[in-house]
Amino acid sequence: MSTLSFRSAAFGLLLAALPLTAQAAGERVIPPELSWSFSGPFGKFDRAQLQRGYKVYKEVCANCHSASLLKFRNLSQPGGPEFSAGQVTALAATYQIKDGPNDAGEMFERPGRAADAFPAPFPNEQAARAANGGAYPPDLSVLAKARTYERGFPRFVFDIFTQYQEQGPDYIAALLTGYKDPPPEGVTLLPGQYYNTYMPGHLIAMPNVLNDGQVEFPKGPDGQPQVPETAQQYAKDVTAFLMWAAEPHLEARKRIGLQVMLFLLIFGGLLYYTKKKVWSRMPDGTPVH
Amino acid sequence: MSGHSSYVPKTGFERWLDARLPIIRLAHDSAVSYPVPRNLNYFWTFGGILMFMLVAQIVTGIILVMHYTPHATMAFNSVEHIMRDVNYGWLLRYLHSNGASMFFLAVYIHIFRGLYYGSYKAPREVLWILGVVILLLMMATAFMGYVLPWGQMSFWGATVITSLFSALPIVGETIVTFLWGGFSVDNPTLNRFFSLHYLLPFMIFGVVILHVWALHHVGQNNPTGVEVKNVAKDTVPFTPYATVKDLFAMVCFIFVFAYFVFYTPNFMGHADNYIPANPAVTPAHIVPEWYFLPFYAILRAVPDKLGGVIAMGAAIVVLAFLPWIDSSKVKSMSYRPIARQLFWAFVVVCIGLGWLGAMPAEGGYVIASQIFTVLYFGYFVALFVVGLFERPKALPNSIADSVLGTLQGGSGARMGTAVAAEPNAKG
Numbered sequence: 201m202s203t204l205s206f207r208s209a210a211f212g213l214l215l216a217a218l219p220l221t222a223q224a225a226g227e228r229v230i231p232p233e234l235s236w237s238f239s240g241p242f243g244k245f246d247r248a249q250l251q252r253g254y255k256v257y258k259e260v261c262a263n264c265h266s267a268s269l270l271k272f273r274n275l276s277q278p279g280g281p282e283f284s285a286g287q288v289t290a291l292a293a294t295y296q297i298k299d300g301p302n303d304a305g306e307m308f309e310r311p312g313r314a315a316d317a318f319p320a321p322f323p324n325e326q327a328a329r330a331a332n333g334g335a336y337p338p339d340l341s342v343l344a345k346a347r348t349y350e351r352g353f354p355r356f357v358f359d360i361f362t363q364y365q366e367q368g369p370d371y372i373a374a375l376l377t378g379y380k381d382p383p384p385e386g387v388t389l390l391p392g393q394y395y396n397t398y399m400p401g402h403l404i405a406m407p408n409v410l411n412d413g414q415v416e417f418p419k420g421p422d423g424q425p426q427v428p429e430t431a432q433q434y435a436k437d438v439t440a441f442l443m444w445a446a447e448p449h450l451e452a453r454k455r456i457g458l459q460v461m462l463f464l465l466i467f468g469g470l471l472y473y474t475k476k477k478v479w480s481r482m483p484d485g486t487p488v489h
Numbered sequence: 490m491s492g493h494s495s496y497v498p499k500t501g502f503e504r505w506l507d508a509r510l511p512i513i514r515l516a517h518d519s520a521v522s523y524p525v526p527r528n529l530n531y532f533w534t535f536g537g538i539l540m541f542m543l544v545a546q547i548v549t550g551i552i553l554v555m556h557y558t559p560h561a562t563m564a565f566n567s568v569e570h571i572m573r574d575v576n577y578g579w580l581l582r583y584l585h586s587n588g589a590s591m592f593f594l595a596v597y598i599h600i601f602r603g604l605y606y607g608s609y610k611a612p613r614e615v616l617w618i619l620g621v622v623i624l625l626l627m628m629a630t631a632f633m634g635y636v637l638p639w640g641q642m643s644f645w646g647a648t649v650i651t652s653l654f655s656a657l658p659i660v661g662e663t664i665v666t667f668l669w670g671g672f673s674v675d676n677p678t679l680n681r682f683f684s685l686h687y688l689l690p691f692m693i694f695g696v697v698i699l700h701v702w703a704l705h706h707v708g709q710n711n712p713t714g715v716e717v718k719n720v721a722k723d724t725v726p727f728t729p730y731a732t733v734k735d736l737f738a739m740v741c742f743i744f745v746f747a748y749f750v751f752y753t754p755n756f757m758g759h760a761d762n763y764i765p766a767n768p769a770v771t772p773a774h775i776v777p778e779w780y781f782l783p784f785y786a787i788l789r790a791v792p793d794k795l796g797g798v799i800a801m802g803a804a805i806v807v808l809a810f811l812p813w814i815d816s817s818k819v820k821s822m823s824y825r826p827i828a829r830q831l832f833w834a835f836v837v838v839c840i841g842l843g844w845l846g847a848m849p850a851e852g853g854y855v856i857a858s859q860i861f862t863v864l865y866f867g868y869f870v871a872l873f874v875v876g877l878f879e880r881p882k883a884l885p886n887s888i889a890d891s892v893l894g895t896l897q898g899g900s901g902a903r904m905g906t907a908v909a910a911e912p913n914a915k916g
Contacts (some may be wrong), residue, residue, distance in 0.1 A: 203679070206547070241752055267881065269566065269569050269573065274573075274597065336766075342569065342763045343765040344765035345755060345760060346760050346762060346764045348760035359753070360753065360756060361757065363752050363753050364753070365753050365755065365756065367760070368760065379567075400773070446763070447572075447579075448572075448573055449572070449573075449579045451582070452579075452753055453579060453583075453754070454752070456580070456751065457747065457750070457751025457752055458751075459746070459753060460747050461744070461747060461751070464740055464743060464744045464747060465744070467739055467740055468740040468744065469731065471736055471737040471740055472737055472738075474733055475733045475734050475737045476731050478730060478734075478747050479730065479734070482527070482725060483725065483726060484721070488725070488892070489525060489892060489893075
């Protein structure tokens with residue numbers, strides 16, 4: 201993405217800037233299509249996966265990225281990770297939230313409550329940039345819906361019928377494990393740049409943050425983790441979590457959708473036969489056709 | 490067509506009211522006894538579908554406004570607040586955003602129906618021009634609505650489209666400053682777009698009333714283009730015939746609408762609009778909503794900025810002159826062997842322009858856009874020329890004759906009717 205001064209962008213955009221920015225976006229590698237529990241007309245989130253994903257988010261992503269649209273209470277709402285209300289209250293209380301001003305006019309810190317938003321790691325964008333070599337880690341709240349790639353003709357038409365719409369999750373999961381170190385021959389990286397196969401233009405300011413065994417997952421009865429503690433698995437789980445964060449009512453939407461479609465089908469069928477009956481005769485009783 | 494009112498007040502209250510405000514008579518005459526050509530096919534149900542969509546957009550919109558905050562620093566988060574915290578807010582918002590797309594889908598089918606069956610010809614010129622006015626108002630409303638979530642595509646789409654006005658000589662810069670409420674797209678722009686986005690739908694509603702009034706005065710066109718001659722033989726009363734048919738078509742349309750809303754609600758949108766507006770970062774591709782793409786392609790096809798703006802405007806305004814451009818007296822293209830092929834070529838050109846509008850403005854795409862732009866306007870020229878020498882097929886004597894197959898005009902005309910009326914024949 202190129203940064204243009206605002207005035208020149210406003211006036212020069214139409215013919216000049218479009219091809220220019222298109223080139224600046226660089227070549228893209230299409231991420232592989234993964235299978236997600238929430239895809240398709242009957243899709244649902246996998247609670248255990250969302251809980252694991254939250255753990256990865258909390259221990260890894262949240263060090264640099266905010267997710268300011270999320271509240272702790274969301275974690276116990278139906279259709280999400282569905283932690284218990286008690287777990288959420290206890291979790292929120294582990295954070296110190298800045299509040300105020302109090303009656304003396306001073307800001308103060310208090311333990312978090314379920315109604316609080318996820319606290320951001322940096323007080324403002326400038327602080328975030330200063331701590332990250334000038335790059336701003338984007339807010340993760342709706343990121344899974346804010347990333348995509350061109351599907352192209354005719355695939356975008358098929359997508360209507362297959363309901364494929366997981367470009368964002370596919371891209372994020374691929375990006376998180378798409379680092380090449382050292383970079384391919386001929387690519388020189390500036391300090392603070394990393395090479396990622398799936399990043400448009402391949403240069404990314406975020407280092408590889410997911411390593412095997414880095415985040416501990418819940419153990420089964422045999423003392424072994426239920427899923428492998430690998431970077432691949434972390435990437436998938438945290439991506440599922442981000443998809444829920446971006447679309448917290450996805451399950452309700454698909455569930456209600458099925459009811460609506462069935463209703464319309466039955467209602468439409470009844471109307472069809474009513475129409476046929478009405479249109480079989482003219483008002484004077486002669487056939488219409 | 491409206492003729493003598495058949496309303497008979499049945500109760501004392503109805504008689505009392507009818508003498509003072511004949512509103513029940515109005516409803517009865519326009520929605521019950523109003524005569525409808527008996528040979529209408531399903532393309533004629535889109536008027537009713539559009540009425541439903543307009544009301545649906547206004548209702549969902551009014552409720553969304555109760556939760557939305559029109560401010561540059563809060564708009565994006567207030568939309569997310571609707572998506573997350575408002576009861577069924579996600580449903581309202583997806584209904585409204587997909588509803589805009591469905592509204593345009595229906596209106597484009599409605600317009601192409603009018604083009605094919607010559608619904609713009611006498612005595613329906615005013616009816617048709619009112620329709621073009623509605624289309625323009627719809628475009629303005631949809632454009633300003635897309636700005637309200639204040640995402641990247643909102644912001645940059647607003648920047649690109651509003652700065653088009655700067656191409657106008659002398660007054661251009663002043664108009665742009667006036668639209669922006671300042672010297673760049675910013676909070677004042679969002680505020681005035683919000684205000685106008687709330688106002689324009691009601692103006693559409695007003696013009697729709699005129700549109701329906703004009704329609705009920707001149708009567709509906711029909712697939713043969715032959716006017717009603719005998720009300721008893723050629724028409725059926727609106728209720729129950731048209732009512733139940735429109736309702737059935739509406740439910741089918743809502744099925745498609747609901748499919749998008751519930752199963753792939755962001756298909757018509759753009760991912761970049763989930764990134765908050767940022768004046769410092771230009772998106773890689775600035776693409777308008779799909780329903781603007783053909784006009785966007787025409788805009789970019791002309792190398793000169795002012796020329797592009799004029800061409801884009803002309804592409805819509807030329808429709809209003811169709812009643813006088815089309816030189817043929819025959820309305821329905823079912824009976825016009827050459828014009829019919831032109832029509833289908835025009836449909837292909839419009840879809841092609843839509844595709845080109847989504848492509849980057851470079852290399853072969855620009856050349857293709859230029860060719861298709863010429864073809865777009867060429868349709869109107871060709872329609873004028875063809876009408877001068879085209880030999881139409883024999884028209885049926887009446888609507889009833891065309892339906893009952895008692896034709897005098899030979900097999901050619903009969904085939905034409907069969908093609909045109911096919912959905913009806915099956916329904």
